[in-house]
Amino acid sequence: MDQMPSNMPVMESKPGPAGWVQTWVTAITKPNEQTYIDLTEQPNANAKTAFLWVFIAGTISGIFQAILQAIYAALGITPQLPFPGMEQFNQFQPAGGGAGSIGVSLLTGLCLSPVGGLFAMLFFAILVAVVQWIAKLFGGVGTFEKLAYAFAAISFPFTLISSVLALFNAIPFVGICISVISFGLVIYALVLEIMAVKGVNRFGWGPAVGSVLIPVFVFFLVCVCVVVIGMMMLGPVIGEVFSGMQYAP
Numbered sequence: 001m002d003q004m005p006s007n008m009p010v011m012e013s014k015p016g017p018a019g020w021v022q023t024w025v026t027a028i029t030k031p032n033e034q035t036y037i038d039l040t041e042q043p044n045a046n047a048k049t050a051f052l053w054v055f056i057a058g059t060i061s062g063i064f065q066a067i068l069q070a071i072y073a074a075l076g077i078t079p080q081l082p083f084p085g086m087e088q089f090n091q092f093q094p095a096g097g098g099a100g101s102i103g104v105s106l107l108t109g110l111c112l113s114p115v116g117g118l119f120a121m122l123f124f125a126i127l128v129a130v131v132q133w134i135a136k137l138f139g140g141v142g143t144f145e146k147l148a149y150a151f152a153a154i155s156f157p158f159t160l161i162s163s164v165l166a167l168f169n170a171i172p173f174v175g176i177c178i179s180v181i182s183f184g185l186v187i188y189a190l191v192l193e194i195m196a197v198k199g200v201n202r203f204g205w206g207p208a209v210g211s212v213l214i215p216v217f218v219f220f221l222v223c224v225c226v227v228v229i230g231m232m233m234l235g236p237v238i239g240e241v242f243s244g245m246q247y248a249p
Contacts, residue, residue: 019044020053027153031192033199039153040146040200047145050152051121057159058120059113064163066109071167073105124152127215131197135211140201150196158189190216 023039039045128148135142162182169175190212198208 020049023153024157027150028157028192031195033195036150036196036199040150045146045149047148050145050148051125053152053156054121054124055114055117057117057156059117061120061159061163062113062116063110064166065116066106066113068167068169069109070106124148124155127151130215131211132201134214135197135201135203135207138201138203138207138211140197140203140207140211142197142200142202146200147197150200151193154189154192154196158185161185 023042026035027039125148128151129144131151132140132142132144132147135147162185165178165182168178194205194208194212197211198205201208201211
């Protein structure tokens with residue numbers, strides 16, 4: 001089993017927000033497990049800072065989502081539902097609204113964005129706890145606090161980048177390119193998280209990959225099952241309702 005060196009010098013970090021930016025840049029531009037060992041050995045590497053970053057990132061993401069929905073409404077664009085058999089539902093989505101309704105929708109979204117930040121913190125804490133629990137089963141020596149700090153340092157810049165890129169989804173054809181770029185960013189972030197788990201827990205690549213991908217795989221299966229069961233239960237009912245509305249005199 002690979003062991004990471006533990007006698008490397010701890011990288012210096014500036015205090016406050018200036019040090020935050022330095023940490024975020026380092027976390028995503030130096031893809032090496034030693035990077036996350038150095039980051040998590042800093043005196044200010046704690047869960048409180050990690051949760052603050054996640055809350056800020058989640059709130060900013062909510063703000064950008066509110067802006068994006070306002071852009072859709074102003075342009076009269078209706079995002080299409082991706083589920084088969086739900087095409088008739090798209091026909092009854094409002095294609096636009098007045099300036100007043102758009103303004104109210106935007107203001108509501110902006111006011112609710114901190115709620116998105118709180119939910120982001122909750123899901124982040126659950127994810128880190130599950131990943132670190134699995135890492136412990138593989139013989140990892142890391143802690144929840146150190147892994148949370150490393151994960152937050154990775155996720156913050158990627159959340160901001162993804163939020164900005166999402167604004168371009170309203171542009172025809174450009175949205176396809178943005179989706180490809182976003183997918184690449186997700187894969188890169190996943191690789192960095194595996195490196196972070198490997199560095200924090202001081203074990204090999206196999207346990208690191210398993211610690212990250214097992215929860216992702218389980219979560220994906222649960223989501224697929226929920227969606228499939230929900231569509232099977234509600235699909236025919238919704239189809240009949242909107243078919244009746246479509247052919248009503």
